[in-house]
Amino acid sequence: MATESEAFWLHAGATVTIDELSTASGLTVMEIRELVEYGALTPVGEVTFSATCVACVRQAARLQRDLELEIPALALVLSFLERIETLELEVRKLTSKPR
Amino acid sequence: MKYKDYYAILGVQRGASADEIKKAYRKAAQKHHPDVSKEAGAEEKFKEVAEAYQTLKDPEKRAAYDQLGTGFREGEEFRPPPDWGERFHFRQGNGEAFSFDDLDLDLGDLFESLRGGARQAGRQRPIPGQDYEATIHLTLDEAHRGTEIDLAFEKPVKVRIPKGAADGQRLRLRGQGGKGINGGRDGDLYLNIVLHPHSLFRTSGHDLYLDLPLAPWEAALGATVEVPTLDGRVALKIPPDTAAGRKLRLARKGLAKPGGGEGDLYAVVQIVNPTVLGTRERSLFEELAKASRFDPRAHFAAEKSHGD
Numbered sequence: 019m020a021t022e023s024e025a026f027w028l029h030a031g032a033t034v035t036i037d038e039l040s041t042a043s044g045l046t047v048m049e050i051r052e053l054v055e056y057g058a059l060t061p062v063g064e065v066t067f068s069a070t071c072v073a074c075v076r077q078a079a080r081l082q083r084d085l086e087l088e089i090p091a092l093a094l095v096l097s098f099l100e101r102i103e104t105l106e107l108e109v110r111k112l113t114s115k116p117r
Numbered sequence: 118m119k120y121k122d123y124y125a126i127l128g129v130q131r132g133a134s135a136d137e138i139k140k141a142y143r144k145a146a147q148k149h150h151p152d153v154s155k156e157a158g159a160e161e162k163f164k165e166v167a168e169a170y171q172t173l174k175d176p177e178k179r180a181a182y183d184q185l186g187t188g189f190r191e192g193e194e195f196r197p198p199p200d201w202g203e204r205f206h207f208r209q210g211n212g213e214a215f216s217f218d219d220l221d222l223d224l225g226d227l228f229e230s231l232r233g234g235a236r237q238a239g240r241q242r243p244i245p246g247q248d249y250e251a252t253i254h255l256t257l258d259e260a261h262r263g264t265e266i267d268l269a270f271e272k273p274v275k276v277r278i279p280k281g282a283a284d285g286q287r288l289r290l291r292g293q294g295g296k297g298i299n300g301g302r303d304g305d306l307y308l309n310i311v312l313h314p315h316s317l318f319r320t321s322g323h324d325l326y327l328d329l330p331l332a333p334w335e336a337a338l339g340a341t342v343e344v345p346t347l348d349g350r351v352a353l354k355i356p357p358d359t360a361a362g363r364k365l366r367l368a369r370k371g372l373a374k375p376g377g378g379e380g381d382l383y384a385v386v387q388i389v390n391p392t393v394l395g396t397r398e399r400s401l402f403e404e405l406a407k408a409s410r411f412d413p414r415a416h417f418a419a420e421k422s423h424g425d
Contacts, residue, residue: 025279027375028287042248042289042305073287073307076248077152084167085146086139107285111321114284114314 032069033062042072043079049089050075056093074099118196118222120189123169123182131187135174142170168225178228181205207231246304247295253308255282257315257325261347261373268306271295276306281375283322284312317345323372323380329365330389331355344384346370353384361388 026032040047053059059075062068078096081087087095124131127141146167147153151160172178181201189195197217207215207230215222215230249270260282268274276290287309294304318325329344339357343350346367353365364383371380391398 024291024293025277026289026291027279027281028289029281029283029375031374031376070287072289073309076307081150081152084150084163085143103285110284110311111319114312114319 026069028069028072030068030070033066034069034072036061036065036067039067039072039075043075044083045075045079049092052089053093053096056090058093058096071100074103118194118217118224118227120185120191120193120195121169121224122189122191123173125191126165126169127173131183135176138170138173142166142174146170168228172225172228175231177205178231181231182228205231241299243301244298245301246297248304248307249294250307250309252311253278254311254313256313257318257320257347257372260310260312276308278308278310279375280373282310282312283372284310284320286310318347318382320372323374325371325380325382327382327384328387329353329384330387331359333388333390336361336386336388346382347372355386359386361386 082092129141149159149163263280290306292303293306336359340355344353363386367382369379370382
């Protein structure tokens, strides 16, 4: 059974290090740095990122591996995924209005 | 063991070039990838084409597969030729040879074990456990207070969801994924939280919004009304001359946040008339209509008319 200390909310107030992001996504630190260069990822510190990016980076990395994408395509996929996530959340907010 | 027709799965001829195989795979993968396709069964279909590609893209694995011949149909029970296992050195994760008499043996697992030259040296290499992902639905109360849920991957697990959830937020549970092999770390479990719509509250991050209906006289004269929150009812003071649409903030009455604190609750004022007027109510409204100089549409006059 999980204890609470093992549970970690990936919320806007939390950060992950570049190494944690690499472990979580399977991307190398070099590849993550390239994503930063392409503007698909914005670090919040020297080598830290907002924890909210973890899910999208994992999904993009899966697509890169399975569809054999180059890094520029991975960067594009990642920025689209983040946009879709933001929009889907917005739609859910609007449609969850009571009554 | 069941035969799998990897060429048919990818839709290519047996003599297809490496390039044709790659193209066929990429086309099928783009269509069926579970992160892209929302169709039922997409994941199984994708796994099938990925397995076919993993075998056919590798010249050594493809040669071994081709040795099985063309005598079998998809899904047919079969046994490989007698010297086949010897020639290709199939080894399980623990280094032991496979037994081809094993009926549960999977052709894909077999080819998975043929990992180029690394297979000898890499046998004891630590392999991290698989990460798991799931979407779970919580009520606002469950999100606010935390809860326990049952999930089933390889085996059933009880997972404690700490308080602090918001709609669309993710929770990572370290080590709750698949078991690592040869000392590799255990995988993590990622949960995507979706909040059920509530009959009264809607959420924006950890803030809550509540529609607050007021009678015209409550809005005009001010009042103290009871409003529901996730922690029970509280008294809310309505200032006099409150307009419809005004947001009254109840600090820290929203959802619990990760790491402490709470969001706010906003009561959004709606002004509601009685649906049926009693005689006395009607006459009081009539009196008000005569006495009042209030013009709620004054701004219409200021607007330049376009029709004339």
